[in-house]
Amino acid sequence: MVVHVTLFRSDFALYQLKWALLVSGLLALPLAGRAQVRAAVRGTVGSGSSPALELATVTLHRATDSVAVKTEFSDKQGAFRLEAVAGRRYRVSVAQVGFGRYWSPAFELPGGVLTLPAIILVPSQAASLKDVTVTARRPLFEHRPDRTIMNVADSPLAAGATTLDVLGRAPGVTVDGDNLGLRGRQGLLLILDGKRVPLTGAELADYLRALPAEQLQSIELITNPPASYDAQGGAGVIAINLKKDQRLGTNGSANASYGRGEYGKFTGGLTLNHRRKNLNAYGNYTYTDRRYFTRIDDERQFVATPSLPAASSVLTNNQVSQLRSHAAKLGLDLNLTKRTLLGVSVTGLASQTQATTTNQTQLYGANGAPADRYASEVAQDINRPSGSANLNLRHPFADSANAATLTADADYARYRTTRLLDLTTYFDAPAQAPTLLTGDQRSTLSIGTARADYSRPLRHRARLEAGAKVTRITSDNEVVFANTANGPRTIDLAISNQFRYEENVNAAYVNLHGSAFKTTLQAGLRAEQSNTLAAPSDAASRTQHYFQLFPSVVAERTLNDRHALALSLTRRIDRPSYVQVNPLRAYLNATSYSAGNPYLMPATSYNFELTHTYRQKFSTALAYARTDQPIVNVVQPSPDGNHLVVNQDVNLRTQHFYTLTLTAPVTLTKWWELYATGFFYYNRFLGQLNGTDLDRGQVACNLTLNSSFTLPKGWSAELNGFYESREVYGFEALRARGQVAAGLQKSLWSQKGTFRLNVADIFYTTPINSTYTFANFTERFYRRQDLRVVTAALTYRFGNSKVAAARKRAAGAEEELRRAAGQ
Template sequence: MPFSTLININSTFCRVARYLLIGGGVVAPLAMRAQERAAVTGTVGSAAGAGLELVTVALHRATDSVVVKTEFTNATGAFRLEAAAGERYLVSAQKVGYKRYWSPALVLPATGAVLPAISLLPSQAVALKEVTVAGRKPLYEQLADRTVVNVADSPLAAGATTLDILGRAPNVTANGTDELALRGRQGLLVVLDGKRVPLTGSDLAEYLRALPAEQVQSVELITNPPASYDAQGGAGVIIINLKKDQRLGANASLNVSYGRGRYGKAVAGGSLNYRRKNLNLYGTYTFNDRQYYTQFTFGRHFMATPTLPATRSNQDTYQYLKQLTNSAKVGLDINLSKRTLLGVSATGLTSKTTSETTSDAFFYGDGGALADRVYSQTEQDVSRPNGAVNLNLRHTFADSATASVISADADYARYRNARQLKLDTNHSSPALGPTELTGDQRSTLSIGTAKIDYSQPLPHRARLDLGAKVTQIASENGTVFYNRTGITPSDYKYVVLTDISQPFTYHENVNAAYVSLRSNLAKTTLQAGLRGEQANIRADLSGASVREQHYFQLFPSLLVQHTLNKNNALSLSVARRIDRPSYLQLSPLRVYLDATSYSAGNYSLLPQTSYNFEVSHTYKGKFTTALAYARTNQPFVITSQPSPDGDRVVVNQYVNLSTQNFYTLNLIAPLQLTKSWTLYANVLAYYNQYQGMLNTTVLDRGRLACNLTANNSFALPHGWTAELNGFYESREVGGFQVLQHRGQVGAAVQKVFWHKQATFRLNATDIFYTTPLRVTSTYDDFMESFYRRQDLRVVTAAFTYRFGNNKVTAARKRTIGADDELRRAADSQ
């Protein structure tokens, strides 16, 4: 498609979005004709007549018992549930130690309904059953705009890392460099506990590998986020919510786990929480000691150049890693008044990784004769101390459920990285003198953000959201590489390699604002949003090459949901998004694996923009079929190419292609096969096509692929639960790469005992060891294939003990805060 045509499409798309938003003045009056909301009110008490506090009262659709609204009763046992008038509902009430209550079906009138007083009868047997079966959240929940994975209750999460649980989530995959993808597409916004993770690619994978799954409450997967989220992340958003104790009074928990694959993996931690009516003070800490390996088998073919003959090589590389991490979070929430909440929190994650890599490479000439043998040993010591603080304020302007709300967040984060390298290389055929390369790499990233959001409910179930955010980022990166000369230690001299010891600085300022209008008609929900972002970027390489960018872009989004009848609903979403290159993808500083390969950024890398379209159908509120298309301009993909230095060293870096066309069909089926067996099945079929050119290699490649995920949950006798998870990824295309099929099967059991205070978990992952990855990259002048194996077949035992008050209070609804400022700071990690 001609570039001028794309510009016209972009301009037209943005004008249409402006009209949609300006047309809010038209949508609001239409909403006036929408169906009114009404309230169901009542009280819940004991058989003796005393009001019961903190009873869970739920409003269900009468047709299929799907929960519409849930609330807790107050101190007097009163409750209030709002929903659309004119529909048929059921009301349920449950509390530990009492029989569950169900009301007769009722039609909710526009004037509201008052239920007769509800009396709960004590029943210890029923209470225990509710705790062990009905009280547990399903592992997967399919909501209107996202998929929720409730990690906290999964026995497979014991002893795992956050990267492990994401790898088992439906539609989440990783390529040969551990870059995460959602529905087969890369370019994600990752939000951890309301804050954006400042990493991409392998650095993001290392960060998530350092974060124990024991700290994670849930994961949310959103393919088309609203305008309130940053425009970064063409493929969507992954939200990782950490655990937070909601029990009243003083509470604590301790957890410990040990897993064994080829090496050991130990996790220990705990949490403290003190909560009363107007105050919540909390803290968590986890220590992680993990040892693992990565093993590569490379095959490479170098075509002849004017200075070098054609060569092929075979190589075996083995890397041992030991990682020690300490992660902690402390926070304080205060009710300044009945409607004003103030929160402050601080998080920290320190990671110390040491690795030893041995590599043996054999190079052969055209005739098959051995031309060179290169043996190298690489030692690296990487320290990553990271920290962030947040201050947030939320104020509700009235006690009514339809009151306006304003929230503000201020964040400051600092990420440091210190990498020490020692690379010894020996050429044995022909014999050459040994060489030693040492490196001292240090980087610091500072990020400051300020954000404000305002939500104004409008008459008749409409809502207007507004917000603005300012982000300031400064990244300072310095590297000094030394080459050792001399034969004996007395002759050693270290010479600075000035051509690769270049400082790199990056400064970015993004000013953003958004407006979003949501209207709920009788059977239709409409949400239109527009986000504007002004970016000011300056990249400075060695003080000699300066690159500046200043641009403003609009990112419209539209979501329409329509209920056809009680069993069928349709949804349509359209959005424009952007992916700016990460700092690692831009920085030319080198990170060595061994003597034959290193990774480096591409100083000339440009942002990629995408248009995303999706239409979905939902049957009976749970079976979903979704068709989607995305077109990305200037997509960046990972490449492997011979170094321009003229040697046989391979460089891994990102480059821009011309276009990417991506078509998907997604089928989701949550099934209750028996009373105790739940299956969540997910099928994703997609066609991925890349077009572009790298040097003399013209790429026009597409392939049909599929991902299958099946998670089985079982309620076993005597309070045991079990989980069986499996996924399969077919052969797929990723730019110049072709990734072969792979899969995994994991199983786990769990037992809760000692009056729900203790939990024991036992799991086994990658039981058949089917996750090793095979990747082939093909270019006109070079071809590479590799086979990667990792320490993923692990058996883990875990124990958790909770003590303190078991009384639960309603959780404070926290704002996302600076949820989207931090993704692309990879070089400092």
């Protein structure tokens, strides 16, 4: 249940303090029940000349397909310990420079700790060579019960691409214009290196376009996040992890790529890293210069209203844009003591988009006869500098891998936007003097967070996790529009405005993990108290305070060697972002603009999922989600009349979502791996808007097929294809679309260099064809972009190539946040 209370602005700080104290007290609640814990396998590694080998790479594999589950390094005594889910079959491999790889027989891991016989490595015939290089490549996709991991760093298709391009090829992710979806649903929590990105819609899309894929390590698609994650995001969480060099000594890499579609696209970057026993300093920088086009054809039908006659219009829009961005990160990890790790990092992303849009509009009367005809030219200069800083601490209370651990993080991020607009309209029929609308829009968004997480083992092989987090978001926005017609310039007070938005969320959670008799259980509860303030300059302020509980439960049962079942239940929320409630306008052309909706309400959802896993690799999942007051994006007639349209978000009454998910990772040969996913779903929306009653749904599917090829002489290749069927989302109906992309990769210069060549959207099948239908209005649009691109890229790595042992690495905040989330 959600309770909304409207108070005067003076009460806002008082409620923040009151609820922060109340929520923080949840950490002292009594805890009961049993939860998931992982069993462990341990052993020692030696050789014929030494009973102990340090820094040997020990990997735990699934016995069925040899996919790596976990990797660790042996210590000074040659000992190792690997944790995994009990009741499943595994194998252990051990590798060390100068020795042949060792493979253990398959074994079933019982509860508790299994000790393997001592492992003795045999010297390899290549041990006498001066340079011996051991390489290991993670699979492109890894499927786990609650998430899919896409390892981007080694993908040939990532070269020269943007983060938005890579997400568009991820299994189950849809990119509909500027809107992101996961498995047929919108409303996501996007996390970058453990930190929330508080953007949505066009601003989020522009941010992801400015972030080069060369900086990405992996992307995690989390459909059932545990209680340690924010409850924001009804469809789930997309966690983007950036690269971080783990090599010892001083080293780095340089990369450059050039792509060509209709226009050119360049990306270049440099990374540097210095790591020694108790210190790691690192930094990277990437520059991007991309030009591209966007072409939109519109057809609109207006039904007669008391204030406006019936009409129709045909529009063509042609936009040419240039995006330049600078992305950088600096960090320092320091071992304060044997067990205390301190990390600090700063990141920056500055982008500038200069775009020119030409528009032709023909208006027709009710009888179909041509009426007004005019053209417009829009020049926009958009600057988006942003920066963030993080301070983090990790302290395990013992040397054991299973010791109680405390982590703490403090983050501050600031996003600024300056949008300058010149919109000139030329009238052909009836003829009149041109008009000029200028706009100066400036906004500042700041987000500060502080969190602490505590994890400790309990009796009976259980583990407790608990934490608290405080988030504060502040957004200041101002826009001034001026009209120039026949000489005089006047400020348009009707659409010039100021808007301030504040959001404070105080949260606390507890998680219990445990296992017994081939059954594992994770149960968590998260409490969040929210305070929001929306204050436009021309209307009364609107304040809301509400408290909610978000339970999450995941139970897994291993039936036998081949079959396992998992059942999950989560409750989530979609709070409107500052962009979605900001009523200030951003014009696209003379007939269209976008604006926020200050009356948006948060949407809450319950999510159920039942998953069957066969041979620990093939999975089938059935899921249902019910969302109350879902937030959807619509295009509808503007209250201004004059056949203008506005793009904004609105609340509907209910959304019902049913899905069947099939996942099949297959090793066809030693050199060919296939990862296939299929999402079959039914989305049904109920609500009312703009005089139109909505009860609409349709069966749809999203299919992804990815092939990875390991070829001789250092070559590898990747082929990716996806298909999105026709679907209905609220008042919008989208036609089917898809894409095929291919990439080739070659190792050079004793594996210090990598050459990549790829082609995206080979058959140019990604244009969006969509229709919005209301009782009094219909719009059909066809959108094409510069997405068929051929890219060549070169990367060179220099310096020390020895990788640090995992137990000696100083972990930054992003690694600790992922660990705290059970990843």
